[in-house]
Amino acid sequence: MTSDRFPKRTREITVRVNDKELAQLKERQQGTTMARWLRDLGLGVSPIKQADPELVRALGRIGSNLNQTAKHANINKELDQNVLKEIEVIRGLIGQLLDDNLRGTP
Missing domain, CATH: 4.10.860 (DNA Excision Repair, Uvrb; Chain A)
Structure with missing residues (x-):
């Protein structure tokens, strides 16, 4: 069951990158899945880095x-x-x- 607040994600976006770009993305990725991290960045959600x-x-x-x-x-x-x-x-x-x-x- 989905709600209006959290509708099910049914659309997919494919992004092609080379090995160097993938490595850079993985280096910058913070504390979540690659999909969620990229979606949050694209939608303007500010990432929070972990403190020491x-x-x-x-x-x-x-x-x-x-x-x-x-x-x-x-x-x-x-x-x-x-x-x-x-x-x-x-x-x-x-x-x-x-x-x-x-x-x-x-």
Whole structure:
């Protein structure tokens, strides 16, 4: 049973490539079948590349430590405003780093 939201694909497109082109396509293919990857590219779906798991773990630890520091500062009022501003800057940089490493290249 198919729905209007996900109609069955009944049309086929054939694309011929040479050995070098096929190798290049396989090199660039990201985390799915070749058909789905090509269809997504053709339909404008931005691919998401996989982040290095160690990078994600390290960023998670840093983020956790920053959150603990910020909580302590907010409860105990022991850190000055400059430190809190730096924490916010670091959070922003971590967010940008994650975005840069998780977003696929167009």
